[in-house]
Amino acid sequence: MSAEKIAAPAQYEEKELRAINGLSVLFLDLVLCIASIFLIILGAPLSDSGSIFLVYLGVLLIVAGALYLCIGSWFILLGIKILKPNEALVLTLFGQYIGTLRREGIYFVNPLCQAVNPAAETVNLSLGQAETEAAAKGRTVVRSTRMSKKISLKTMTLNNEKQKINDLLGNPIIIGIAVIWRVENTAKAVFGVDNYLEFLSIQCDSALRNIVRLYPYDLAEEGEEKTLRGSAQEISESLRQEIQNRVTEAGLEVLEARITHLAYAPEIAAAMLQRQQASAIIDARKMIVEGAVGMVSMALEKLSADQVVELDEERRAQMVSNLMVVLCSNKDAQPVVNSGSIYG
Numbered sequence: 001m002s003a004e005k006i007a008a009p010a011q012y013e014e015k016e017l018r019a020i021n022g023l024s025v026l027f028l029d030l031v032l033c034i035a036s037i038f039l040i041i042l043g044a045p046l047s048d049s050g051s052i053f054l055v056y057l058g059v060l061l062i063v064a065g066a067l068y069l070c071i072g073s074w075f076i077l078l079g080i081k082i083l084k085p086n087e088a089l090v091l092t093l094f095g096q097y098i099g100t101l102r103r104e105g106i107y108f109v110n111p112l113c114q115a116v117n118p119a120a121e122t123v124n125l126s127l128g129q130a131e132t133e134a135a136a137k138g139r140t141v142v143r144s145t146r147m148s149k150k151i152s153l154k155t156m157t158l159n160n161e162k163q164k165i166n167d168l169l170g171n172p173i174i175i176g177i178a179v180i181w182r183v184e185n186t187a188k189a190v191f192g193v194d195n196y197l198e199f200l201s202i203q204c205d206s207a208l209r210n211i212v213r214l215y216p217y218d219l220a221e222e223g224e225e226k227t228l229r230g231s232a233q234e235i236s237e238s239l240r241q242e243i244q245n246r247v248t249e250a251g252l253e254v255l256e257a258r259i260t261h262l263a264y265a266p267e268i269a270a271a272m273l274q275r276q277q278a279s280a281i282i283d284a285r286k287m288i289v290e291g292a293v294g295m296v297s298m299a300l301e302k303l304s305a306d307q308v309v310e311l312d313e314e315r316r317a318q319m320v321s322n323l324m325v326v327l328c329s330n331k332d333a334q335p336v337v338n339s340g341s342i343y344g
Contacts, residue, residue, distance in 0.1 A: 012187040014251075017091060017099025022080050022106035029076045032068060039065035079111035086153040088183070090116045090190045100186045102153070115149035116190050119197040151189065155182045155255065160201055162261055165209055167228065168216045175212060175228070176261035179204050179243060181254050188251025196250045200243075204257075207242040211235065217264065232259055296323045 039061045046058025081089055081101060089101040091113040101107055162176035181200065183189050189196040218229045226234055240257040247254065300316065 012097055012191045014185045014187040015099050017101055017109070019081070019101060019107035019109050022082070022108045025076065025108040026080065026106075029073055033073050036065035036068040036073075040069075075111050076108075079108050079113070081107045081109055081115075083107070083150070088151045088153055088186045089149065090151060090186050092116055097187060097191065102186075117149040117151055118190065118195045119151075120149055122195055122197045151183055151186050153183055153186075155180060157181075158200060158204060159260070160204055163205065163208065164265055165212045167212055168214060171217055172265035172267065173212070173217050173228070174261065174263050174265055175208065175259060177204065177208055177239065178258050178260045179240075179254060180256040180258075181247075181252055183251060184253040185251030188249065193250045196252060199250050200247055200252055203246040204243055207239060207246060211239045211242055217262075228259070228262060235259070292324055296320055299323065 043058040043061030043065070046054045046061065048055075048058075083089060083101055083104050083106075085104045087104070091098050091101070091109060093110060093113050098113065101109075158179040158181060160177065160179075162174050164172055164174055166172055179200070183196070193199040212228065215226055215228050215231070215235060218227050228235060236256075236258050239259075240254050243257055244254040300320070
């Protein structure tokens with residue numbers, strides 16, 4: 001039994017719709033409305049005349065004027081579309097994609113056309129969540145109940161919730177990102193995926209998990225390996241590229257992806273803080289010892305070069321020990337005055 005071949009979904013490319021200037025259509029509609037009113041005024045006295053022909057003519061004029069005022073003018077107004085800067089309108093006619101309006105202005109299109117924007121419900125849902133949060137704080141959010149079908153072409157920011165992810169070493173960390181994006185291809189955004197806002201949000205979470213698992217949060221020792229804390233610029237670029245590869249089919253362009261929050265998970269935060277403190281203490285001690293050794297060596301060389309005092313090996317070792325204690329100690333040294341012989 002041969003396997004049936006499944007047809008691939010159609011890939012829509014954006015095409016600009018050439019629409020009529022809406023101002024001229026509005027002016028024509030206004031003229032026709034005035035003409036309809038004159039027809040009604042003209043037909044009213046004719047309908048009361050004695051002649052049957054004039055009565056029929058008057059009724060016809062009244063009906064024609066009323067039909068245009070009640071139906072025709074409103075039908076034309078349905079075809080008027082107004083766009084602000086950085087807005088687009090994806091139009092379909094009887095289910096078929098006919099084009100996109102991208103430039104600001106007023107246009108007239110076929111009144112039977114429908115604007116399509118599946119993400120409008122997502123925007124309305126986010127407003128509903130804002131209302132719930134505001135109600136909990138005793139505030140009120142005022143919004144319009146009509147959902148706009150226009151697609152914003154502006155540069156926007158997506159800030160998903162913080163996630164708990166294991167890094168390369170298996171340590172759980174809390175991380176959050178902000179993604180700067182915009183709609184590049186309106187046809188792909190509307191017809192390529194079910195809801196481009198939800199699609200982008202899910203892909204950002206998935207890409208973040210894949211990237212974080214490739215890097216450790218931090219290294220115990222300095223090395224050439226990239227870390228989430230120390231290589232934010234390189235990891236942000238990798239994250240941006242990862243998200244871009246996933247959302248290209250949705251007609252979206254990812255301009256930037258930045259890490260906004262990075263911390264160890266609460267259950268290991270205290271232990272990791274102790275490890276960082278221990279590492280910092282070790283590094284500080286190492287630097288102190290290196291400096292102390294250099295100072296002791298310089299002191300011995302200076303004493304020997306200037307022939308200030310002649311020291312045997314035992315006294316040299318004792319001086320080195322005393323200097324190292326003084327230089328490496330956490331507390332100030334307390335001098336002890338020896339009134340007798342140094343060999344006593």
